[in-house]
Amino acid sequence: xxxxxxxxxxxxxxxxxxxxxxxxxxxxxxxxxxxxxxxxxxxxxxxxxxxxxxxxxxxxxxxxxxxxxxxxxxxxxxxxxxxxxxxxxxxxxxxxxxxxxxxxxxxxxxxxxxxxxxxxxxxxxxxxxxxxxxxxxxxxxxxxxxxxxxxxxxxxxxxxxxxxxxxxxxxxxx
Amino acid sequence: xxxxxxxxxxxxxxxxxxxxxxxxxxxxxxxxxxxxxxxxxxxxxxxxxxxxxxxxxxxxxxxxxxxxxxxxxxxxxxxxxxxxxxxxxxxxxxxxxxxxxxxxxxxxxxxxxxxxxxxxxxxxxxxxxxxxxxxxxxxxxxxxxxxxxxxxxxxxxxxxxxxxxxxxxxxxxx
Amino acid sequence: xxxxxxxxxxxxxxxxxxxxxxxxxxxxxxxxxxxxxxxxxxxxxxxxxxxxxxxxxxxxxxxxxxxxxxxxxxxxxxxxxxxxxxxxxxxxxxxxxxxxxxxxxxxxxxxxxxxxxxxxxxxxxxxxxxxxxxxxxxxxxxxxxxxxxxxxxxxxxxxxxxxxxxxxxxxxxx
Amino acid sequence: xxxxxxxxxxxxxxxxxxxxxxxxxxxxxxxxxxxxxxxxxxxxxxxxxxxxxxxxxxxxxxxxxxxxxxxxxxxxxxxxxxxxxxxxxxxxxxxxxxxxxxxxxxxxxxxxxxxxxxxxxxxxxxxxxxxxxxxxxxxxxxxxxxxxxxxxxxxxxxxxxxxxxxxxxxxxxx
Numbered sequence: 227x228x229x230x231x232x233x234x235x236x237x238x239x240x241x242x243x244x245x246x247x248x249x250x251x252x253x254x255x256x257x258x259x260x261x262x263x264x265x266x267x268x269x270x271x272x273x274x275x276x277x278x279x280x281x282x283x284x285x286x287x288x289x290x291x292x293x294x295x296x297x298x299x300x301x302x303x304x305x306x307x308x309x310x311x312x313x314x315x316x317x318x319x320x321x322x323x324x325x326x327x328x329x330x331x332x333x334x335x336x337x338x339x340x341x342x343x344x345x346x347x348x349x350x351x352x353x354x355x356x357x358x359x360x361x362x363x364x365x366x367x368x369x370x371x372x373x374x375x376x377x378x379x380x381x382x383x384x385x386x387x388x389x390x391x392x393x394x395x396x397x398x399x400x
Numbered sequence: 401x402x403x404x405x406x407x408x409x410x411x412x413x414x415x416x417x418x419x420x421x422x423x424x425x426x427x428x429x430x431x432x433x434x435x436x437x438x439x440x441x442x443x444x445x446x447x448x449x450x451x452x453x454x455x456x457x458x459x460x461x462x463x464x465x466x467x468x469x470x471x472x473x474x475x476x477x478x479x480x481x482x483x484x485x486x487x488x489x490x491x492x493x494x495x496x497x498x499x500x501x502x503x504x505x506x507x508x509x510x511x512x513x514x515x516x517x518x519x520x521x522x523x524x525x526x527x528x529x530x531x532x533x534x535x536x537x538x539x540x541x542x543x544x545x546x547x548x549x550x551x552x553x554x555x556x557x558x559x560x561x562x563x564x565x566x567x568x569x570x571x572x573x574x
Numbered sequence: 575x576x577x578x579x580x581x582x583x584x585x586x587x588x589x590x591x592x593x594x595x596x597x598x599x600x601x602x603x604x605x606x607x608x609x610x611x612x613x614x615x616x617x618x619x620x621x622x623x624x625x626x627x628x629x630x631x632x633x634x635x636x637x638x639x640x641x642x643x644x645x646x647x648x649x650x651x652x653x654x655x656x657x658x659x660x661x662x663x664x665x666x667x668x669x670x671x672x673x674x675x676x677x678x679x680x681x682x683x684x685x686x687x688x689x690x691x692x693x694x695x696x697x698x699x700x701x702x703x704x705x706x707x708x709x710x711x712x713x714x715x716x717x718x719x720x721x722x723x724x725x726x727x728x729x730x731x732x733x734x735x736x737x738x739x740x741x742x743x744x745x746x747x748x
Numbered sequence: 749x750x751x752x753x754x755x756x757x758x759x760x761x762x763x764x765x766x767x768x769x770x771x772x773x774x775x776x777x778x779x780x781x782x783x784x785x786x787x788x789x790x791x792x793x794x795x796x797x798x799x800x801x802x803x804x805x806x807x808x809x810x811x812x813x814x815x816x817x818x819x820x821x822x823x824x825x826x827x828x829x830x831x832x833x834x835x836x837x838x839x840x841x842x843x844x845x846x847x848x849x850x851x852x853x854x855x856x857x858x859x860x861x862x863x864x865x866x867x868x869x870x871x872x873x874x875x876x877x878x879x880x881x882x883x884x885x886x887x888x889x890x891x892x893x894x895x896x897x898x899x900x901x902x903x904x905x906x907x908x909x910x911x912x913x914x915x916x917x918x919x920x921x922x
Binding site: 251254255256257259260281282283284285286287291292293294296297298300301304318319320321322323324325326381 | 425428429430431433434455456457458459460461465466467468470471472474475478492493494495496497498499500555
Binding site for chain 4: 599602603604605607608629630631632633634635639640641642644645646648649652666667668669670671672673674729
């Protein structure tokens with residue numbers, strides 16, 4: 227899976243500049259920078275997020291915290307879906323379910339998200355999360371998510387003091 | 401809900417020092433300190449986690465990142481369950497499902513977790529997450545989680561170089 | 575909770591004839607009649623479904639089959655949401671998560687559904703399921719569901735030979 | 749996937765007679781016979797369930813009821829897991845999440861379940877559900893489930909009048 231060539235493009239791309247848009251949005255998520263996550267791969271309907279281990283990201287046993295696993299799984303589903311959105315639409319996570327399968331012990335965490343069903347309004351996506359130790363990947367979690375395409379919703383920052391901001395709807399949600 | 405007095409104790413407490421044990425374990429989670437979360441209340445089968453807003457915790461619209469919402473929801477379910485564990489047992493999150501209901505816009509995020517079913521091995525817990533803005537709480541998410549009580553599993557840090565560590569079982573999971 | 579009076583109406587009713595519409599739709603679900611389920615109570619944003627035990631509904635241990643528990647939990651979330659829809663809208667279940675807490679052993683199964691978040695497009699609802707044995711209720715499951723309001727979608731039967739039926743959208747889903 | 753030959757056996761089989769045991773247990777589920785479901789394929793960690801359309805299984809639009817979709821998805825996860833159990837163990841569904849992707853419109857419903865993580869105590873499994881119309885399969889749902897292996901728990905019917913039955917534990921659940 228690379229940005230440049232997708233021999234096996236499964237989904238219709240609405241925005242030819244999807245990869246740049248995904249990377250720019252990811253770059254605007256301050257929390258991703260804070261924990262040190264990067265978006266490694268972007269394809270139509272699929273992305274890969276990587277996060278090196280740091281002691282600050284641990285739970286009490288020294289492994290990656292479950293919240294970190296959930297965070298990059300959720301984000302991998304979100305950006306896999308966002309890659310199929312047209313240039314004027316954004317994506318919101320409606321809900322997700324995460325199964326933790328093994329302790330996230332390793333030097334690197336990788337989340338691979340892919341779209342299962344590209345709906346007009348609702349998208350179903352799945353992400354698998356792997357911990358890499360001594361060069362070997364081991365699956366530590368899987369997530370199944372529902373996302374919503376928001377037509378005409380910008381992906382730029384909001385002013386929190388403007389609660390009535392139209393771009394997110396009346397209460398900022400669907 | 402306070403540590404000191406619980407007029408309406410719904411669940412049997414296995415460890416009289418449950419509140420201290422919950423707080424000590426929370427204190428060992430480096431990630432909680434990194435994001436600035438604190439455990440505000442601990443009762444039998446229920447906890448409250450609070451997290452003030454910081455720009456580092458934001459997604460692209462300036463709200464709390466969904467991963468942050470999921471993190472404290474998961475942790476609120478986990479420590480609500482841990483409060484009922486006996487002194488020699490620990491708790492693992494098996495899975496959780498999170499519904500995001502509104503943007504997490506505010507100065508403070510509060511997650512309140514409670515045990516729904518205190519099983520001998522499996523615990524079902526739920527957490528509601530609220531954003532506080534101008535002193536008013538608004539629910540932004542709810543999570544439904546399954547957790548597992550691990551008899552004889554320590555809550556102290558592991559040495560990541562010792563993959564065979566007995567206290568977590570063969571692969572560190574159930 | 576009764577049809578007639580709701581002292582504590584929490585949600586705005588869009589269709590004054592909501593209770594009749596819920597009961598009529600429930601009556602059109604052949605599967606509900608097949609298993610013997612009835613809708614016992616309808617209030618704004620909340621319903622109760624009851625299902626007496628029959629040997630045909632059992633799994634291998636003689637308890638209500640888990641699929642039966644999931645069916646009435648899903649339906650309780652669906653009709654709780656449908657009670658808030660306007661007269662020209664219908665409701666689809668997007669997804670649900672079900673936690674089974676105890677064997678569904680008893681003479682009667684009761685599912686109580688309630689809306690947690692009444693959105694304009696998406697609704698979050700929860701249902702608790704109880705088994706009644708010797709007159710005592712015991713909770714056996716809880717479900718957390720996401721539903722979608724479909725404006726202008728009829729609630730009457732479709733002709734399966736007409737796949738292009740507009741009222742459900744191109745592929746019959748959001 | 750057939751009973752006879754599994755070129756690509758991914759999981760360790762604990763009970764050589766797993767296929768017979770799966771089929772016998774399925775045969776004891778009265779509800780499967782009531783709706784007309786049959787278990788078509790059994791392999792180590794994977795099963796296929798088939799259910800022809802009948803008007804009694806419909807919701808108000810004439811499609812398979814969502815509860816039916818959930819029922820065979822849940823059961824496909826359950827029996828995929830059960831196929832890996834040793835001869836003295838049984839399996840309970842702890843929880844599952846179901847995403848409905850399209851209306852279940854067709855003459856036949858097929859659920860294919862497979863084990864994602866075969867734990868010693870907890871198993872994670874996934875099932876995809878397809879509706880067949882005019883000979884073509886279309887995916888209508890996916891489910892992600894957690895199941896529990898119960899050592900020493902029989903798979904035969906219980907006497908409902910014996911609530912203390914040991915084989916299911918004190919309250920019949922983990």
